[in-house]
Amino acid sequence: MSHHDPEANFSSRSMFPSVRCGARSLRSLVRILIMSSPYFTQSRSVITRSSSQSAGVTPAASVRSKLFSRQPKTAPPVAVTLEVEEASVSELEPVSVASSAGCDKLKTKPSSERRRKQVKVEYENHGHLPFKMEFWEPLNWKKQFELIREMRSGRDAPVDEMGAEKCYDTEALPRVRRFQVLVSLMLSSQTKDQVTGAAMQKLRAHGCTVENLLATSDEKLGELIYPVGFWRNKVKYLKQTSAVLQRDFGGDIPNSVEGLVRLPGVGPKMAHLAMDIAWNQVSGIGVDTHVHRISNRLGWFRRPTKNPEETRKALEEWLPRELWSEINWLLVGFGQQVCLPVSPLCSSCLNQNICPSAHQSSPVKRPKAGSPRSPKSLPFKTKTEPGQELALNDETIKQEPRPETVSYMRPRRKNKCPL
Incomplete structure (x- = not known):
C-alpha cells in the first residue's frame, strides 16, 4: 500500500x-x-x-x-464590488438563487411594481407647473370693450380734462414733469378729478418741485391742496416722498414699480400709472374704484374680486397686454358718465343686452343710527321683506313732529326735608 x-x-x-x-x-x-x-x-x-x-x-x-496563519484577512474588494453590482442588477431583473442542496424557486419582483417605478415622475422644482394652465377669457368681452370705446369716443369725461395726464406742466424739465405726475396721482386717491385738478393748479402756481415742497411749511402746503381727501396725511406723504427723492434719486422719481411703491403714500395703482404716463412704460394695469366696480359688473372674472389689487391680477391673466394702457382711462371715464356707482344709467348703455348686471337696482346704504331715516328714530315700526332696505317717502318725513314743537314735562323735584 x-x-x-x-x-x-x-x-x-x-x-x-x-x-x-x-x-x-x-x-x-x-x-x-x-x-x-x-x-x-x-x-x-x-x-x-x-x-x-x-x-x-x-x-x-x-x-x-x-x-x-494567525492574522485575519479581509475579503477582497472585488467580491464587494460584485455584490454591489449584483444588488443593483437584482433591483431591475429577476435573479435565481441556487442552494447547495438544489435550486430554489426564482425570486422575482412583480412586474406591476417595476412598471410603477418606471412611470413615476417627481418634480423637484415646485416653482414651475408640470402642465400648461388652460387659458380662460370672459364671454363677449371683446364686444363689450368695443361698445365702451364707442361710448367714450367723445373723451369729454372729467378724467380726460383733469386727470394725471393733464395736470403736469408741459414746459417744465422732464424730471419736474415726472414729479408732478406722481404728485397728482398721490392727491387723486379718494378724491374727484375736479378737486385734484384745482389743487394741482395751485401747486403749480406755487412751484411744484421737490425743492419748493421741502421748503414749504406744512400749514401752507395744507392750504394749497385743501380740500382733497385725507389732505393732512397727504401733506405728510408729500414731504416724506420729496425728501426721499432728493436724497436717493436726485430729485427724479424711480423708473420701476418696486422703487415707486417704496415711497410713502404710493400704492400699486399709482406706481403702474406713473410708469405709463411719466416713463412711457406699461408695467401693469392701474386699477382704481371705477375699474374694480365696472369689471365686476361686466362679469370679467371667474369669481368676483374683493379689492382693486385682486382685480388687477385677475385682469392681467387674460386681458391682452396691448390694452393695459387703455383700459384705465376708458373705464374711469365710462364710470364717471354712464356706469355710475349708484343708480347706473343702464338704459343709455350700449351693453345693456349683454351685461349681466344691467337694470339691477343698486344697493341702498343703511342709514346711520340717530339719523331721521334710521328705524330707531321712527315713531312706528315698519315691516320690510328680507333683503330689502327701509325706504321712506317725503310725506312720512313731513308727518314727523319737529323737535321745537314737542313739549316735555319736567318732573317735579321732591322737597328736601328741613334739617
Whole structure:
C-alpha cells in the first residue's frame, strides 16, 4: 500500500466537496476533525474557490498556509464590488438563487411594481407647473370693450380734462414733469378729478418741485391742496416722498414699480400709472374704484374680486397686454358718465343686452343710527321683506313732529326735608 497523506487528501477534497458522497463517509469525518482543531478555529480567513485557484498554488499548500496563519484577512474588494453590482442588477431583473442542496424557486419582483417605478415622475422644482394652465377669457368681452370705446369716443369725461395726464406742466424739465405726475396721482386717491385738478393748479402756481415742497411749511402746503381727501396725511406723504427723492434719486422719481411703491403714500395703482404716463412704460394695469366696480359688473372674472389689487391680477391673466394702457382711462371715464356707482344709467348703455348686471337696482346704504331715516328714530315700526332696505317717502318725513314743537314735562323735584 502506498503512503496516503490525509492532509493532502483533505485539501484536495475539502475545497471541492462532492454532493454525491454520503454524510457518514470517512472524508467527511476527517474534515470535521480538522475543522474543529485549534489551528483552524483561530484562523479567520475565508476560504473561497476563487482565492485558491487564482493564487496559482496547489490546494495542499493553500490549506497549509491558511491553517498556520494567525492574522485575519479581509475579503477582497472585488467580491464587494460584485455584490454591489449584483444588488443593483437584482433591483431591475429577476435573479435565481441556487442552494447547495438544489435550486430554489426564482425570486422575482412583480412586474406591476417595476412598471410603477418606471412611470413615476417627481418634480423637484415646485416653482414651475408640470402642465400648461388652460387659458380662460370672459364671454363677449371683446364686444363689450368695443361698445365702451364707442361710448367714450367723445373723451369729454372729467378724467380726460383733469386727470394725471393733464395736470403736469408741459414746459417744465422732464424730471419736474415726472414729479408732478406722481404728485397728482398721490392727491387723486379718494378724491374727484375736479378737486385734484384745482389743487394741482395751485401747486403749480406755487412751484411744484421737490425743492419748493421741502421748503414749504406744512400749514401752507395744507392750504394749497385743501380740500382733497385725507389732505393732512397727504401733506405728510408729500414731504416724506420729496425728501426721499432728493436724497436717493436726485430729485427724479424711480423708473420701476418696486422703487415707486417704496415711497410713502404710493400704492400699486399709482406706481403702474406713473410708469405709463411719466416713463412711457406699461408695467401693469392701474386699477382704481371705477375699474374694480365696472369689471365686476361686466362679469370679467371667474369669481368676483374683493379689492382693486385682486382685480388687477385677475385682469392681467387674460386681458391682452396691448390694452393695459387703455383700459384705465376708458373705464374711469365710462364710470364717471354712464356706469355710475349708484343708480347706473343702464338704459343709455350700449351693453345693456349683454351685461349681466344691467337694470339691477343698486344697493341702498343703511342709514346711520340717530339719523331721521334710521328705524330707531321712527315713531312706528315698519315691516320690510328680507333683503330689502327701509325706504321712506317725503310725506312720512313731513308727518314727523319737529323737535321745537314737542313739549316735555319736567318732573317735579321732591322737597328736601328741613334739617
